[in-house]
Amino acid sequence: MEEYKILSATAILGYGFPRKSFEEGLKRNPHAIAVDAGSTDPGPYYLGAGISFTDKEAVKRDLEFMISAGLERNIPVIIGTAGGSGAKPHVDWCRKIIEEIAQEYNQSYWLAIIYSDFDKQTVVDGLRTGRISPLGPAPELTAEIIQNATRIVGQMGYEPFIKAIEGGAQVILAGRAYDPAVFAAPAIHAGFDRGLAIHLGKILECASICAVPGSGSDCIMGYIGKDYFRVEPLNPIRKCTTISVSAHTLYEKTNPYFLPGPGGHLDLTQTEFIQETENSVRVRGTRYIPAEKFTIKLEGATLIGFRTVSIAGARDPVMISHIDRIIEGVRERVSDNFADKQLKYDLNFILYGKNGVMGKLEPVKQTQSHELGIVIEAVSDSQEHSDTICAFARSTMLHFGYEGRRATAGNLAFPYSPSDFHAGEVYAFSIYHLIEVDSPLLPFTTEFVRIGEGG
Amino acid sequence: MKINLIDVANVIRSKNSGPYELTLDIMFNNREIFEEVCASKQINEAKVCDLYQINPEDIVNIVEFIPANAIKITIKRPICSGDIGETDVYGAQQHAPLLNLKLDL
Numbered sequence: 386m387e388e389y390k391i392l393s394a395t396a397i398l399g400y401g402f403p404r405k406s407f408e409e410g411l412k413r414n415p416h417a418i419a420v421d422a423g424s425t426d427p428g429p430y431y432l433g434a435g436i437s438f439t440d441k442e443a444v445k446r447d448l449e450f451m452i453s454a455g456l457e458r459n460i461p462v463i464i465g466t467a468g469g470s471g472a473k474p475h476v477d478w479c480r481k482i483i484e485e486i487a488q489e490y491n492q493s494y495w496l497a498i499i500y501s502d503f504d505k506q507t508v509v510d511g512l513r514t515g516r517i518s519p520l521g522p523a524p525e526l527t528a529e530i531i532q533n534a535t536r537i538v539g540q541m542g543y544e545p546f547i548k549a550i551e552g553g554a555q556v557i558l559a560g561r562a563y564d565p566a567v568f569a570a571p572a573i574h575a576g577f578d579r580g581l582a583i584h585l586g587k588i589l590e591c592a593s594i595c596a597v598p599g600s601g602s603d604c605i606m607g608y609i610g611k612d613y614f615r616v617e618p619l620n621p622i623r624k625c626t627t628i629s630v631s632a633h634t635l636y637e638k639t640n641p642y643f644l645p646g647p648g649g650h651l652d653l654t655q656t657e658f659i660q661e662t663e664n665s666v667r668v669r670g671t672r673y674i675p676a677e678k679f680t681i682k683l684e685g686a687t688l689i690g691f692r693t694v695s696i697a698g699a700r701d702p703v704m705i706s707h708i709d710r711i712i713e714g715v716r717e718r719v720s721d722n723f724a725d726k727q728l729k730y731d732l733n734f735i736l737y738g739k740n741g742v743m744g745k746l747e748p749v750k751q752t753q754s755h756e757l758g759i760v761i762e763a764v765s766d767s768q769e770h771s772d773t774i775c776a777f778a779r780s781t782m783l784h785f786g787y788e789g790r791r792a793t794a795g796n797l798a799f800p801y802s803p804s805d806f807h808a809g810e811v812y813a814f815s816i817y818h819l820i821e822v823d824s825p826l827l828p829f830t831t832e833f834v835r836i837g838e839g840g
Numbered sequence: 841m842k843i844n845l846i847d848v849a850n851v852i853r854s855k856n857s858g859p860y861e862l863t864l865d866i867m868f869n870n871r872e873i874f875e876e877v878c879a880s881k882q883i884n885e886a887k888v889c890d891l892y893q894i895n896p897e898d899i900v901n902i903v904e905f906i907p908a909n910a911i912k913i914t915i916k917r918p919i920c921s922g923d924i925g926e927t928d929v930y931g932a933q934q935h936a937p938l939l940n941l942k943l944d945l
Contacts (some may be wrong), residue, residue, distance in 0.1 A: 425859055428922035428929040521900070522860040522916045628867070631907035632851065635865050639857045639914045641905045658907050689924070731924045744927045745918045746892045748937050764924055813923050814859045 388610045389572045390415045393589035394451055396601035398422035398464060398479075399439030402592070406604040407450055409619040413606055416460055417571040418451050421564045421590040422479070423466025425684060425814075426637075433535045433686035433812030435474030445482050449490070452483070452556055456492055461550055463557045463567040470684075471561030472536045473502050479558055484836060493837035494556060497549035500830050501560030503537040503683060507828070508820065516821040520682060521639070523817040530815050534685035537816055541681070542647030543583070544825035546570030552833055560829075561684065563646050564590040568607065577609045580673030584651055585614040587644065588633055588668075595633035596623035596664075617665040627658040630666040647682070648825055649675040678821045681828060685816030690731075691768040692808035693775035695761040697782075697797040704796050705757055707787045708736065711796070718781045719774060730765040730774045759797065764811050775805050845941040848873045854935035857914055859921035861900055862931045864913040864938060874909035882943045883911050891937040 392415035395402045399422070410418075427438040437444070448464075455462035468475020476498060483496065508531045511517045517526055531537070538561035547570050549557045559567070565586025572582040585607045588595050593603035596618045603623065608615040616625050634653065635641045644651040655670040699705055712734050719732060737758030740747035761782065763774035783797045822828055846852065851867035866883070868874035877883060885896050892898075892915060900914040922929055 425921070426856055426930045428926075429859070430922065520860075521858060523920075628908055631905070632865075632867055632910060635863075635867075635905060635908060635910055635912055637855050637857050637863065639861055639863060639900060640903050641908075641910075641912060642903070656907065733925055735927060740927075742927055742933050743936070744925070746894070746934060746937075748891060748893060811924070814920050817859055817920075 386575055388608050389575045389577055391568050391572065391585070391589060391607045391609075392418045393568060393592050393605045393607060394418060394420045395447060395604065396421075396590075396592040396594055397424060397439060398447055399444040401443060401447060401602045402604045403620060404450070406619040407454070410604050410606055411454055411458075415606070416575065417463060418455050418460065419463040419465070419567040419571070419589070420447070420451065421465045421567055423469050423471055423561065423564075427469070429686040429812040429814040430810070432470035432472060432538070432684060433688060434810060435472060435536065437468040437475055437478055439469055441482060444479065445486065448482060449486055452486055452492065453490060456494055456555060459555075461555060461557060461571060463546060463559075463571065465559050465562035465564065465567035467558055467560060470538065471501050471559070472538050473500060473560070476500060476558060476560050483556065483558065487837035491837070493835070495554050496834045496836045497552060497554030497557045498832045498834060499541065499545045499549060499557065499559040501538045501541055501562070503539050503828060505531050505534065505537065508537060508683065508816070511820045517818050520817050520819055526816060526818055530687070531685070533687045534815055535688055535812065537683055537685040539681040539683050539820065539828050540647060541829050542566055542825050543570035543573055545829045545831060547574045548826060549831055550574050552831070554833065556836070565646070572609045578612070578673075580651060580671045581609055581612075581614050581669070583646065583673060584653070584656070584668065584671040585609055585616070587651070588616055588630060591633065591636065593618060593620070593623055594636070595630050596625050597629045598623060599629070613667050613669040615661060615665055615667045624664040625666045627660050627666055630668065631658045648679045649673055679825055680819040681822050683816050683818050683820050684814070686812045687815040688810055689813045690764040690766055690811045691771050692762060692764045692811045693768065693771040693805055694808055695775050695779040695805045696801065697759045697761070697779070697799050697804065699757045699759060699797060700755070701792050701796065702755070703789045703791060704787065705752065705754070707789070708739065708757065711782065711785050711787050714785055714787070715778055715782045719778050722777060723773070728765060728770050728774065730763055730770060732774055732778055733762040735760040735762065768807060768809070772805065779804060841945055843943050843945055845943060846939050848877070852935050852938050854931055854933065856917070856921055856931040860917055862915050862917050862934055864915070864935055866911045866938060868909045871909055876945055877911070877943060878904050880943065880945055883913070887941075888913055888915065891941065
């Protein structure tokens with residue numbers, strides 16, 4: 386094969402794409418259709434709670450197009466990091482959607498499901514044998530942190546996908562996967578260079594974000610040849626330029642010349658970006674450097690409590706000028722009032738108009754705003770305790786006396802009744818570490834399932 | 841000559857790079873101005889520390905990426921994304937101080 390062609394449907398499964406762009410992609414006779422469905426960006430809640438940050442109907446809509454086209458053309462459809470975080474509940478959620486589609490469209494085919502969950506004992510053993518190291522600024526792991534994790538997933542590379550393709554899967558549904566792997570795997574399987582395939586995957590995984598104007602909800606086409614790859618937008622309003630494509634290499638990465646992934650890293654020091662046509666870019670020179678030891682990235686989240694929030698505003702200039710002292714006073718009252726109860730809680734005040742967005746990083750120390758938005762947040766070991774702290778902080782702040790106060794009827798404007806809201810379970814990322822593995826395949830289990838038979 | 845960064849860079853953005861790091865991208869309008877800014881070394885550790893009220897050990901790296909006419913600054917997040925006290929889970933609004941940056945070229 387001279388050139389292998391991959392259709393990337395959208396930046397994240399469920400973000401959508403114009404039907405016309407998808408059809409343009411199909412006209413180019415792709416050899417595979419792939420999509421990345423996940424991200425850690427929406428925070429630890431989704432991994433911990435086992436819930437997708439994308440909506441079911443939107444995911445179903447995208448998959449209807451992709452699976453129907455894949456089956457019709459007998460080309461693989463590959464989904465990575467199902468359900469946003471890729472743990473078993475996320476994968477099973479997406480599998481249900483796939484089964485619904487099969488029933489409605491009368492489809493029958495082989496589905497490969499690749500799970501990425503790590504059991505705690507494996508991680509504890511890894512820690513004991515010195516096979517775990519923190520990633521970047523993550524803290525050192527302990528056995529206790531591992532035991533307390535609600536869920537742990539490992540980020541698979543391209544290898545399990547190749548195994549699923551070789552097994553005859555027409556649709557591959559994977560748990561947590563390195564974002565480029567779903568695009569790189571079929572190209573590597575077809576015999577193309579690993580470094581180029583992974584770099585292409587890195588660009589395709591965010592679909593049209595690498596074009597101008599950029600979009601996270603539009604298709605893009607990738608082509609890989611012997612010593613190059615190309616990217617081309619499928620919507621006539623977009624162009625890929627050397628700047629837009631190389632700029633995407635920066636996106637959400639620490640160092641664009643050195644991009645680590647499962648089992649090795651991409652070296653971009655020799656990479657060239659060439660404007661091929663008015664709207665497509667050719668890339669060459671990217672190299673894959675295998676690591677001495679094969680490592681997999683682990684992600685884990687742990688339940689740390691329950692949250693209640695209250696939303697209010699302040700418009701009184703005297704109050705605004707005293708806001709720091711008022712908050713200090715409210716904290717003291719809350720602490721003193723429940724001193725005998727020994728409640729364990731965190732109480733935070735987010736002040737929009739002061740430093741609500743940047744917190745500690747905010748260089749502007751003195752607010753110039755005529756009004757403040759205030760979020761009072763309590764996190765404790767039960768929803769009831771968080772309710773108690775939040776409600777007490779809210780009522781204390783409402784009637785708090787401060788120096789120079791004229792407005793003796795109340796300090797806060799509440800947009801809603803009730804003023805306090807349950808935000809439910811609170812999770813934190815607790816594991817963000819590398820684990821050495823003996824094989825890129827072993828930690829991941831693959832099941833082949835006949836879909837739609839007898840349905 | 842004093843210039844405003846916002847006048848010579850058409851992309852100035854921030855985002856998480858994993859849950860423990862925040863990365864800031866500055867993409868310049870053209871190669872000439874990019875090279876001029878790089879040569880001036882005015883986007884440096886001291887400037888970043890000053891803009892973000894952080895210490896040099898909180899800076900992961902500052903990289904000049906030639907293909908995109910870009911300078912990339914990565915810093916440690918004050919807390920891990922989504923931990924208690926979070927204000928910007930995605931880290932998408934931490935670029936603002938760069939918009940006021942002035943350079944002497």
